[in-house]
Amino acid sequence: MAPLPHGVAQKHHLSFHSLVSMTTLMAPTHHHTTPSPPTVPYLSHPVQAHLKKIYTSLCGESQFVSREALAAFLKDVQGQDIPLSEDVKEYTFSDWLALLWMRGGFEGVGALAGNKDLGKPISSYYISSSHNTYLSGNQLMSKSTTDAYKNVLIRGCRCIEIDVHNGEPAVSVSSRLPHITGTTPSDLAVSAIQAKKKYKRMYKAEYKAKLGSLKGKIPWGRSDGKKEHAGADVGEKSGSGHTLGHKKTASNVPSISREKTSDSDSSSSSDDDSDLEDGSGEKGSRSRSGSVLKGEPVVLHAWTLTRAVGFREVCRAVRETAFQTTNLPLIVSLQVGCDVDQQEVMVQIMKEEWAGVLVDVAHPTCHPEERLPRLDELLNKILIKVKRSTEVPPTEPPSPDVSMSASSNPITPLTTSTTASTTLSSRPSTLTPTPTISTPLTPTTSHDALDALSVSSRSRSPSLSGSRSRSPAPKNKARGINPSLSALGIYTHSSHFSSLTASSASIPSHIYSLSEGDILELFAASPNALLAHNRSYMMRAYPAGHRIDSSNPDPSVFWRKGIQMAALNWQVWDHGTMLNEAMFADSDGWVLKPPGMREGAEVAELDAHKVEGKLMDLRIRIFAAQRILGEEELRARVKVEVHAERAGEKAGEEWKRHTETKRGASVDWEGERLDFLGAGPGVVEELSFVRFRIEDDGFTDTLAAWACVRLDRLQNGYRFLKLRDAKGAATDGLLFIGVEKIER
DSSP, X not given: OOOOOTTSOXXXXXXXXXXXXXXXXXXXXXXXXXXXXXXXXXXXXXXXXXXXXXXXXXXTTSSSEEHHHHHHHIIIIIOOOOOOOTTOOEEXXXXXXXXXXXXXXXXXXXXOOSSOOOXXXXXXXXXXXXSSTTBSSOTTTOBBOHHHHHHHHXXXXXXXXEEEXXXXXXXXXXXXXXXXXXXXXXXXXXXXXXXXXXXXXXXXXXXXXXXXXXXXXXXXXXXXXXXXXXXXXXXXXXXXXXXXXXXXXXXXXXXXXXXXXXXXXXXXXXXXXXXXXXXXXXOOOOSOOTTSOTTSOEEOOTTSOOBOEXXXXXHHHHHHHTTSSOOSOEEEEEEEOSOHHHHHHHHHHHHHHTTTXXXXXXXXXXXXXXXXXXXXXXXXXXXXXXXXXXXXXXXXXXXXXXXXXXXXXXXXXXXXXXXXXXXXXXXXXXXXXXXXXXXXXXXXXXXXXSOOOOHHHHHTOTIIIIISSOOOOOTTOSSOOOHHHHTTOSSSXXXXXXXXXXXXXXXXXXXXXXXXXXXXXXXXXXXXXXXXXXXXSXXXXXXXXXXXXXXXXXXXXXXXXXXXXXXXXXXXXXXXXXXXXXXXXXXXXXXXXXXXXXXXXXXXXXXXXXXXXXXXXXXXXXXXXXXXXXXXXXXEEXXXXXXXXXXXXXXXXXXXXXXXXXXXXXXXEEEEEEEEEEEEEEEOGGGOEEEEEEEEOSSSOXXXXXXXXXXXXXXXXXXXXXXXXXXXXXXXXXXXXXXXXXXX
């Protein structure tokens, strides 16, 4: 290498060979200790060639890049403010590369701005949420495990789900059959198990055929009495915070593996009692674990052949990991399928295992009928979401043709909670429980002012009438909610949805849970009413019942409707979990909503067609990728998908573009450009996403690696994106791209 010319600071000069030969790319860290400075990783020849072209273009007629040219490049192209030393007049290629890399000048995902605002009511945040958290695979035949809870909590989930059913009675009853409903297995389930025992040893092929014929007849679903039929062959998809002070990185935490079992699930069974094979053909030890104590409730998916795990073991696993990576609150959504006596046991277990963190009484300064607590009042706390033992029945049926105007807002909280940001030092950091207020509280009469909505319009919407959503408990159902369990749903109580104008819709602590299809129909009918409700009150969306393979919907569709909790199946990696990863990256599972979608916004700002947004163009250039599958070669193409609000016929759909297919372990696409023009109007960058899929372009377009970025954090200019593998684990692969976001 030629000697440095006069004016180039020796202390900034690094050997290019030493830079590009380094093989360690430091992952971001969130520990208290000072992180090690990033180093330039090994860069493949295609990547080096593109970087050299960029550098040469900045040099102009000179041999080196001047300080002025570099400053203009940072401002006009990269859109970043990186201080440059006055003593350095020129930069060699190695100097330029080292400076930009080590100062974040090539980082594709921008840092979150400032400190998190914790001074808003909890309805003003999006919450990273899990559906059927206990399952390790599909919805019909996979195993319930405590590892599933540990996995999602370490990865940043802050709303988990526990389905609780009757366990074995304290008096021994001779039965070694898996639970189907939480009490008694169905005849078809028993038939499936008997078929396995009969054919397993001698007639393996015949056994599989017999068992396969029964799979499609097994009743499934939640505790709603429905017995729809599942597909004949259920295949499992391959699975798989920065806190305020003590976040541990979870960037390399893969999704839970079906081969791995927790201590509580690891006991093996005899050959006759061994578990049914799951959809992937793998065998799991599904015998009843020794940790499931008799007389205590269990956790499993009702009306299926999923295997149970003890409720106490789940609570213990949650306590161990709930605040391991963040001190922000955790919401536990209980689906109760056990009788009132077992519910009393549930309460005892939760108070024992979650002592000191469970919110079990209301705070005297935060009455649940007056306001929702602020996020900073719930640090290191667990909230219970459960139905009330008695609810005021809805008096008015819904109507899809009524929407809200700026002058008439029927969703009015009983009292207005403060929305101004305040510092943690100006008030107590948490809601310290005190027994001065008893719960549960009787719901008050709604202040709604809308007229009653017609039953006939409701009947036109089969989804809203409950055909696909979780059905409520029957009116005269003997198995109700124990008052002592109901009393734990203080600030987050489940409420059966009937109408956005029902009396329950203005109680601050209520949470409506609706399936994805119900929400889409409700929004199509009354968009402004739904947006207005969700700025002050809580709502949860969950996957449709037909997703027995544990696939996920696009959660950004629900976030754009103001829904706080879009519950997903975390045991698979698909577009839903990828978008969720991008949404909550570095956020501890709580993300503040855009101003127009949270409490305090004017109703006019919440008009479905005027929610803060913009019309914009997005231009992506794909330069090169390295170490996509390590050193393995592949026929690779990059598919780019933009998930953003769009007008016209394509509203709600993502845009897709892809590059040509190139071969290699480090692939060069030569800067191929993919344009997404005219997104919007109404694009909210905080609720829009760009997903990069690198596919092995064979017969099945197998996913090789991916990256997903929230649009407001995708930085302009020349950028590197860190790649994850198909199971969600971080790799040392990199994708080099160019980004240009243009507002119209």
